[in-house]
Amino acid sequence: MANEFLEPITEQTFYLNMGPQHPSTHGVLRLFLKLDGEYIVEADPVIGYGHRGHEKMAESHLYEQFLPNSSRMDYLAGLIFNHGYVAAIEKMAGIEVPPRAEYIRVICAELNRISSHLLWFGTYVMDLGGFTPFLYSFDDRENILDILDRVSGSRLTYSYCRFGGVARDVDDEFITATHQFVERLRSRWDDYHNLVTKNVIFIHRAKDVGVINRELALRFGCTGPILRAAGVPYDVRKAEPYSVYSELDFEIPTGTKGDALDRYLVRVQEMEQSLHIIEQALERLPDGAIKAAVPHKVRPPRGDYYFAVESARGAVGFYIVSDGTSYPYRLKARVPSYGNLQVLTEVLPGTLVADTISILGSIDIVVPEVDR
Amino acid sequence: MAAWQNLVNFLGPDLARIVVGVVGVLALVQVNALFLVWLERKVAAHIQLRIGPKEVGPFGILQSIVDGIKLVGKELITPRHADRKLFMLAPIAVFLPVLVSFVVIPFSERLLIRDMNVGVLLIFAFSTFNVLAVLVGGWASNNKYSLLGAVRAVAQNVAYEIPLLLAVLSVVMWSNSLQMSEIVASQSKVWHVFSMPVATLIFLICATAETNRAPFDIPEAESELVAGFHTEYSGMRFALFFLAEYSNMLIVSAVATTLFFGGWKSPPFLGFLPVPGLIWFFAKTYALIFVTIWVRWTFPRLRFDQLMNFCWKIMIPAALLHLVVYAGIIKIVR
Numbered sequence: 001m002a003n004e005f006l007e008p009i010t011e012q013t014f015y016l017n018m019g020p021q022h023p024s025t026h027g028v029l030r031l032f033l034k035l036d037g038e039y040i041v042e043a044d045p046v047i048g049y050g051h052r053g054h055e056k057m058a059e060s061h062l063y064e065q066f067l068p069n070s071s072r073m074d075y076l077a078g079l080i081f082n083h084g085y086v087a088a089i090e091k092m093a094g095i096e097v098p099p100r101a102e103y104i105r106v107i108c109a110e111l112n113r114i115s116s117h118l119l120w121f122g123t124y125v126m127d128l129g130g131f132t133p134f135l136y137s138f139d140d141r142e143n144i145l146d147i148l149d150r151v152s153g154s155r156l157t158y159s160y161c162r163f164g165g166v167a168r169d170v171d172d173e174f175i176t177a178t179h180q181f182v183e184r185l186r187s188r189w190d191d192y193h194n195l196v197t198k199n200v201i202f203i204h205r206a207k208d209v210g211v212i213n214r215e216l217a218l219r220f221g222c223t224g225p226i227l228r229a230a231g232v233p234y235d236v237r238k239a240e241p242y243s244v245y246s247e248l249d250f251e252i253p254t255g256t257k258g259d260a261l262d263r264y265l266v267r268v269q270e271m272e273q274s275l276h277i278i279e280q281a282l283e284r285l286p287d288g289a290i291k292a293a294v295p296h297k298v299r300p301p302r303g304d305y306y307f308a309v310e311s312a313r314g315a316v317g318f319y320i321v322s323d324g325t326s327y328p329y330r331l332k333a334r335v336p337s338y339g340n341l342q343v344l345t346e347v348l349p350g351t352l353v354a355d356t357i358s359i360l361g362s363i364d365i366v367v368p369e370v371d372r
Numbered sequence: 373m374a375a376w377q378n379l380v381n382f383l384g385p386d387l388a389r390i391v392v393g394v395v396g397v398l399a400l401v402q403v404n405a406l407f408l409v410w411l412e413r414k415v416a417a418h419i420q421l422r423i424g425p426k427e428v429g430p431f432g433i434l435q436s437i438v439d440g441i442k443l444v445g446k447e448l449i450t451p452r453h454a455d456r457k458l459f460m461l462a463p464i465a466v467f468l469p470v471l472v473s474f475v476v477i478p479f480s481e482r483l484l485i486r487d488m489n490v491g492v493l494l495i496f497a498f499s500t501f502n503v504l505a506v507l508v509g510g511w512a513s514n515n516k517y518s519l520l521g522a523v524r525a526v527a528q529n530v531a532y533e534i535p536l537l538l539a540v541l542s543v544v545m546w547s548n549s550l551q552m553s554e555i556v557a558s559q560s561k562v563w564h565v566f567s568m569p570v571a572t573l574i575f576l577i578c579a580t581a582e583t584n585r586a587p588f589d590i591p592e593a594e595s596e597l598v599a600g601f602h603t604e605y606s607g608m609r610f611a612l613f614f615l616a617e618y619s620n621m622l623i624v625s626a627v628a629t630t631l632f633f634g635g636w637k638s639p640p641f642l643g644f645l646p647v648p649g650l651i652w653f654f655a656k657t658y659a660l661i662f663v664t665i666w667v668r669w670t671f672p673r674l675r676f677d678q679l680m681n682f683c684w685k686i687m688i689p690a691a692l693l694h695l696v697v698y699a700g701i702i703k704i705v706r
Binding site for chain 1: 416419420421422516520523524586587589590593594595596597598669670671672673674675676677678
């Protein structure tokens with residue numbers, strides 16, 4: 001990257017620095033594009049503008065102290081990251097989680113997944129120039145934020161999970177509100193499909209655009225909707241069931257081609273599956289404790305541990321090395337967006353500037369998650 | 373003697389008419405822009421489950437005036453290494469032709485500034501000027517997004533001019549005149565929208581593309597090119613681009629009203645109502661504008677190559693075919 005400006009510029013080539021300040025790079029991603037007219041010859045995603053050193057921070061924090069950091073990596077699916085981190089520590093320290101807490105975690109994680117997908121839905125269509133669906137989906141998302149706000153006390157970075165359970169119990173109002181939300185979102189699909197999914201312009205903008213096929217997705221370690229859109233039915237919730245997902249009935253939607261339209265459809269179907277999961281979990285929600293008795297300072301035994309969960313964007317893994325003290329020796333977070341973003345270097349060349357936006361939007365990256 | 377008489381005539385009633393007309397048009401353009409900005413924000417807001425401006429004045433109607441005052445107060449920034457003269461010229465060049473186009477539009481039976489026998493030609497000649505200003509502005513900004521926006525604008529506007537003119541040509545053939553008042557008169561029985569619906573559709577689509585409105589707003593696609601050709605413009609210069617955009621909307625809607633929707637004439641079945649032609653004219657024009665606003669807030673944006681394919685592969689052949697078919701029909705009927 002050091003010599004990017006040293007290459008001779010001919011009349012045909014045209015360098016464009018898209019980002020870090022650009023309306024559609026979703027945060028602080030910088031795309032360094034080499035253009036021929038409007039066609040992209042080379043694309044280089046430059047990351048690191050949102051680097052905060054979370055992994056290094058973990059080494060000087062107690063296990064408990066790092067908890068809030070986990071939901072700040074991916075601010076759109078904070079609760080799922082939270083869940084992943086907490087579950088990793090529980091696996092290390094051998095903590096049993098009461099079933100009620102597990103169910104609450106699953107309900108909240110799925111709500112969080114829907115809120116992340118709804119935000120993606122809105123911003124993706126806005127990237128393509130349709131402004132109205134954005135406000136519709138944000139209106140729905142607002143409901144989820146209110147529901148999660150009631151139980152966790154925050155709207156974006158939840159830090160709701162605790163070692164051995166969750167911070168606060170849910171009440172009847174939470175359950176009614178969640179039921180109402182499930183009904184509400186189901187009644188909204190028609191609007192969304194009429195406005196976007198069946199829109200001829202949208203289909204033209206998304207179909208056969210940015211094909212990430214099975215081979216490419218596997219080579220770059222893509223996970224989540226991108227991998228599933230390429231036809232690989234891999235979902236951590238099914239492949240390595242954690243929490244109570246093995247007791248719940250849901251399907252893994254997959255695509256065939258791996259283009260932007262497939263990724264769109266996979267995410268929309270995933271939202272429906274999440275609603276289905278939430279309904280089941282609410283029905284089976286057992287009574288009992290919400291938190292196991294856990295020592296004040298967790299001291300996991302010596303060794304290295306890995307635990308993965310499925311976030312809205314793919315597999316999130318926490319690899320933690322413990323030296324037997326109450327501070328982790330090393331913490332490494334495997335985040336989905338990192339692999340998902342790198343695939344751009346292969347997919348973007350040959351497409352138009354407008355497609356770049358469509359592809360970037362369909363990949364659904366969260367840059368602070370990439371940078372950590 | 374005759375030349376002397378002509379001069380007196382010109383300096384007298386004709387000049388007075390033009391001066392009054394231009395002042396009137398200037399007022400109309402400003403008020404229209406203020407109103408349309410408010411209307412667009414209000415309509416968009418209600419489409420999007422919002423309320424829109426509501427603080428300044430009743431229903432927020434004074435919001436755009438306040439915004440305008442703010443824009444006047446802003447600093448005019450010229451980017452470094454920009455072509456200063458062209459950069460300054462572009463907003464003026466984009467705005468001036470707007471005024472000329474209004475000269476030949478018949479607002480009512482008597483209210484038109486000059487009834488030229490080449491009215492239609494004049495309007496399209498001057499509306500083409502818009503492209504030049506956009507190109508100059510995008511080029512002079514010395515910004516890559518502006519340049520890409522300008523390139524897109526030129527390609528798009530030049531391409532869409534062809535089917536637009538072909539659609540208008542059918543109307544001209546039908547009414548046998550380029551004079552706006554004659555074209556209105558030829559619709560006294562049947563509006564052209566009913567006698568040639570396809571041409572109307574082609575005209576409206578191309579007019580949307582000509583005015584760079586969504587879903588054809590690729591020259592200023594904000595999610596791709598930040599703000600396209602006017603990325604670097606600030607203050608009153610930006611306001612002039614903005615003013616020109618809304619005035620162009622008014623012009624194309626007014627031209628569409630004149631060419632296809634019977635101009636200032638009342639709908640045939642409502643002829644008994646004592647409503648002046650001026651009211652009918654503006655009612656139709658703003659109804660058309662409302663439709664373009666509605667479309668803008670409903671559809672996503674097309675991609676550049678799809679837009680061009682749509683024009684060259686669908687619109688132009690359709691317009692050409694339409695022209696040939698109607699030429700045959702006119703030949704048989706008369």
